[in-house]
Amino acid sequence: MPTLAMFDNYSLMMPIKLFQARWIRQGIIPLWNPLLFSGISLIGDINQSLFYPSTLLFVLFKPALALNLTLLIHLFITGLGMFHLAKQFVKKGRWAVLAGILWMLSAQVTNSLNNLSILQSLAWTPWVIWLGLLLSKNKKAQWWLPIIITLQLLGGYPQHVLYAVLGALFLSGFKKKIQWQIWLKNWLLVGITSILLSSFVWLPFVETLVSSTRVVQTQIQSVSGSLHPIELIKLIVPTFFDNLRLGLRWGPKWNQTPYLAWYMGWLGILVPIVVTFSKKRTKLDMWLAGGVLFTLWFALGEYAPGFRLLQRAIPILKISRIPTTILGVGTILMILWLVTSLPRLKMKKNFFIVLISSGLIATATASIGYILSKYYPQTLWELLNKLTNNALFQSTFHTLERDALIVQSITRSLIFSSIFFVLALWMWQQKNWKFLILFLTIDVFISAQGLLIFAPNDVYPKKFNVTSRQIFSNFYLSPQERILTRNLNHPYADFAAYWEAVSVRQPFSDSYITDQDLKDFSHLNRYQQGLTPDWNLVAGVPIVNGYSTLLPKDYVQLWTDESSINQLPQINLDNQLLSDWAVKYYLVDTWFSPQEDLSKYPLIAEHEQWQLYELPALPRFRYGDTSAIELENFSETPNEVSFVFENQDNHHHHQQLIMADRYDTNWRAEINGQQVTLQNHQEMRMIEIEPGQNSIRFFYSPKWVYLGQMISSLTVFCGGAWLLIKRK
16 A cells, blocks of 8 residues: 655654654653754654654554555545534535535545645544534533544644634624524633643643744745635646646646645535525535635635734734635535535426537646647647647747646546546436536546555654665764764755655646656655755754754844745855754765855765765753763763763863753753753853762653643533532
8 A cells, every 4th residue: 555755744744754754662751852953842742743642653564554554544534524523504414415425535635645734634624623613502512522523633733723613603693583692602611621631732822932043034024825816726627737646736836835726626616606606505514615715715814805814813823824725624514515405406397408419528628728738739829829829839837738738637627527526427417416426526537636645664764774774884883973964955956956846847837756756755765865954853853953843932033134934045155053063974965066266175974875074063962161071871862861971180170061952841860869050151051060079861851731620620520520520
């Protein structure tokens, strides 16, 4: 069985999961990550979902199997949740089944397969909305909803919690008879219980968030991920501007990550609109239509009138970014609108004939266009060029090769959409509901294929046996040293460059990715072998940069004046901070032509395309005068570092010990069993030491984690006691 190997799953999620799994197998829950950015909080980065159940799958199984199980389990969970939600609105089970299938195959769910934390949180959205609707008539929902909200938060993407709760509140408003006092009481109870129950998750997250660059991002960064208005054409032709499998991208955001609207097939778009504008419309139709339109407006973000005013009024919207996240709820509303409209659809014979004829004409026209672009591209291109007054010939973007691929992609999509529109419409006319559901499902399934790239399971190794290890075969990377990997230090050589090379292949760019590489993934393996962050975590190699969801604000300000979100910008090799932070090696992948001057740095190892250069560096553990400390009995885990040394040199003893790891107020220090003050020395850790033998212990003690665990435990205890009392 193949696995998915693209985007955040590969460059962020999987390395972190393998890092977590390795330490959990040793009986240690890694609350701190010492291998990125000279140390960052792992428990505080909610995106890494340390306490989410899927982490155990990575402890028990091989990486690719654990990933596949996680994806499949969550597809089942979210489909089942959508089924139960739809059952609140439709009488026949077949329409609830259709709702579950359409949601599982929607662009939002399918695209989230490339990011575990998004999928894990998004999967619970229909459950939150369903239980939210049951609050007024089912007391068990009052207990289950906080549990599901906590699970959704543990999944790693808190934006979905906010949108799911808002979706539940919105849908509950359509009810004819609603006792507002009871409604408000129930939601307040759920809100308070959810906050208390999930304290162990959000308390350390908030602490980490407020000290990260997320809270100081620019206005432009805060609206990144907005849906361009022209991309609304994807509601009709889902692969109009981009197709990952074809390496095709053009249009208004051809050099940026595409954000997708929902696609329900042509019949799926037509039916709700026809019913809503008919005499058969209900309050629910209008309510769902309003919700769908609002989520589309919100998803437009920077292009939506009044959106910046909304950001100013609700500051959390500026921190969360990616307005298109709300399309998860928008898609659910659209599906509910569809499945509640289909059973009530009435269509005159003449209108039916017009629709069938339109579908057949669209199929024939698209087929002719595809044949011409496939077998007679030159003739078609010249014809279009004449019709546009030589606009294609004069364009810097349009070429025969590009335009042929664009037309083939669009016409192929139109062929499938129109064919299944005709088939589904015919099944509706025949009242053959099983085949109607089948054709709608196939249509949406085909449209989702352009979002996924599959690879062999071995792209996720459990152990790090790679070529780059041979580079270090003659050198022992001691606890005193870090490395800098060129595969993040230069934007043209990192994972982002690789994802762009895969997503926008020739003839749309000078991409080095070929069809063969999409079979053996040789370049992806090369990136991994070069310890490209965050795969240095799997190898256990510490670096000063990396890729993270929440980047410490103080650390970024130390290195640069730029506003960074996920990673530091390029670090020049002559930067004195590299020496201060114990960066002794620079690992270079010469497959990319070096642009920096490496002549003044000793080349100490070579293997194939790899080169290892030595940089002038201070030790990671050193005295205040920067001289090295001779460590004995050294031991390091993510949460603790301990060693012994003799503070005596020619009848002279030193006063301070500096540890070139990032300072954090949650770290503590002990000398010979006695706790001492941990000082902030240029964003590093420093302690006062004693003459003679010093037994040192640094340990991570996150106060908000422990407070959150206490609150959550008390909440569980009190809730359990209350249930027992009520039963008696």
